Amino acid sequence: xxxxxxxxxxxxxxxxxxxxxxxxxxxxxxxxxxxxxxxxxxxxxxxxxxxxxxxxxxxxxxxxxxxxxxxxxxxxxxxxxxxxxxxxxxxxxxxxxxxxxxxxxxxxxxxxxxxxxxxxxxxxxxxxxxxxxxxxxxxxxxxxxxxxxxxxxxxxxxxxxxxxxxxxxxxxxxxxxxxxxxxxxxxxxxxxxxxxxxxxxxxxxxxxxxxxxxxxxxxxxxxxxxxxxxxxxxxxxxxxxxxxxxxxxxxxxxxxxxxxxxxxxxxxxxxxxxxxxxxxxxxxxxxxxxxxxxxxxxxxxxxxxxxxxxxxxxxxxxxxxxxxxxxxxxxxxxxxxxxxxxxxxxxxxxxxxxxxxxxxxxxxxxxxxxxxxxxxxxxxxxxxxxxxxxxxxxxxxxx
Numbered sequence: 001x002x003x004x005x006x007x008x009x010x011x012x013x014x015x016x017x018x019x020x021x022x023x024x025x026x027x028x029x030x031x032x033x034x035x036x037x038x039x040x041x042x043x044x045x046x047x048x049x050x051x052x053x054x055x056x057x058x059x060x061x062x063x064x065x066x067x068x069x070x071x072x073x074x075x076x077x078x079x080x081x082x083x084x085x086x087x088x089x090x091x092x093x094x095x096x097x098x099x100x101x102x103x104x105x106x107x108x109x110x111x112x113x114x115x116x117x118x119x120x121x122x123x124x125x126x127x128x129x130x131x132x133x134x135x136x137x138x139x140x141x142x143x144x145x146x147x148x149x150x151x152x153x154x155x156x157x158x159x160x161x162x163x164x165x166x167x168x169x170x171x172x173x174x175x176x177x178x179x180x181x182x183x184x185x186x187x188x189x190x191x192x193x194x195x196x197x198x199x200x201x202x203x204x205x206x207x208x209x210x211x212x213x214x215x216x217x218x219x220x221x222x223x224x225x226x227x228x229x230x231x232x233x234x235x236x237x238x239x240x241x242x243x244x245x246x247x248x249x250x251x252x253x254x255x256x257x258x259x260x261x262x263x264x265x266x267x268x269x270x271x272x273x274x275x276x277x278x279x280x281x282x283x284x285x286x287x288x289x290x291x292x293x294x295x296x297x298x299x300x301x302x303x304x305x306x307x308x309x310x311x312x313x314x315x316x317x318x319x320x321x322x323x324x325x326x327x328x329x330x331x332x333x334x335x336x337x338x339x340x341x342x343x344x345x346x347x348x349x350x351x352x353x354x355x356x357x358x359x360x361x362x363x364x365x366x367x368x369x370x371x372x373x374x375x376x377x378x379x380x381x382x383x384x385x386x387x388x389x390x391x392x393x394x395x396x397x398x399x
Contacts, residue, residue, distance in 0.1 A: 051109030144175025175216020215240030
C-alpha cells in the first residue's frame with residue numbers, strides 16, 4: 001500500500017519477497033565464506049582480551065613491583081585449571097559521559113571485577129568443588145566498586161544462593177566509586193549486592209581474602225564472610241582515608257587505617273597469611289572442611305595422649321599440643337588464634353571426617369571463659385551448626 005490508501009482487515013502492508021519463482025537466486029553452502037567473521041562477532045571475541053594480564057603488561061609490571069599478584073593470578077592459583085567460566089567480561093565502567101567508549105574498553109575491562117564459577121579442590125573430597133569466585137581488580141580504578149561490577153556481583157550472588165555454591169571473594173579495593181556517570185538511579189537503592197551477600201550467610205560457606213588496602217564497601221563484604229583471611233600487609237577499614245578526612249577526623253595515610261596488628265587481635269581477621277599465595281592456600285584448605293571427608297588419613301601416635309595432661313591438676317599444659325595429637329596429622333586449622341585466646345576454635349579431621357573443635361586454653365586465665373572467648377566460641381558454634389559439622393569439645397575450665 002501507499003500513503004493515503006484505505007486498508008481493510010487482512011490486507012498486507014508490505015509486499016512478499018521471494019515467491020519461489022525461477023528468477024530468485026537461492027544461496028548455497030558453496031556461496032558462503034566460512035572464514036568470514038562478522039565485525040560484531042570479532043569485537044565480542046576481541047573485547048575480553050583487554051582484561052587479560054598479557055595485554056596489560058605495563059600495569060602488571062607496576063603491580064608486581066609492589067610485591068602483589070594480579071586478580072587473575074590469584075584466581076588461577078585458587079581455581080582448578082580449565083574450570084573457570086567468567087561472567088560479564090565485556091562490561092566497562094559506567095563513565096560514558098566522561099570518557100570515550102574505546103578508552104573505557106582499554107582502561108576499565110570488566111569494570112574492575114573478575115568473577116564467575118570455577119572448581120576449587122574439585123574431586124578431592126567427594127564433590128565437584130564448584131564455587132562462585134570474584135576478585136576486585138586493583139589495576140582498574142584501584143579496585144573500587146562501580147555500577148556495573150555491582151550488577152555482576154548481584155548476578156553471582158544470586159547464582160550462589162540458587163545453586164548453593166560457596167563464595168570466595170578477593171576484597172582488595174577502595175570502596176564505592178564516585179566517578180561513575182551513567183544511569184538514572186537517585187539513591188543507588190537498586191544495588192542489591194550487600195543484601196544478597198548478607199542473605200548467603202549460613203546458607204553457603206563465605207570465604208573472604210584480602211591483601212593490601214580494603215576500605216568501605218569492599219570491607220563491608222569482607223566483614224560479612226564466615227572467615228577473613230588477610231595478608232601481613234593488609235589494611236582493613238570501614239572508612240578509608242578520604243571518608244575519615246571528609247568527616248573531620250584528620251588526615252591519615254592508608255597504611256595507618258586498620259593495620260593487621262590491630263585487626264588480628266580484635267577478631268576481625270581469622271587467619272593471617274604471609275602473602276597472597278599463602279592466603280589462597282589457606283582458603284582452599286578452609287573450604288575443604290565443607291566439601292566432604294578424606295578416605296586416606298594419618299593419625300598421630302595416640303600413646304602420646306597418655307602424657308598430654310599432667311597428673312598434677314595444678315600444672316599447666318599446652319592445649320594446642322593436645323589438639324595436634326588427637327586429630328589427623330596436619331588437619332588442624334586454628335581460627336582467630338590472636339583473639340579471645342582463652343578459647344581455641346579450630347577446624348580439624350578425625351579419621352578423615354571434618355569436625356569443629358572448641359577448647360579451653362589453660363595458659364590463659366587458667367582456661368576461664370571471658371567475654372572475647374565467649375564471643376569467639378559462640379560465633380564458631382553457629383558456623384558449625386549452619387553447615388552440619390560435629391563438635392569436639394575439650395573442656396578444662398574453672399568457669
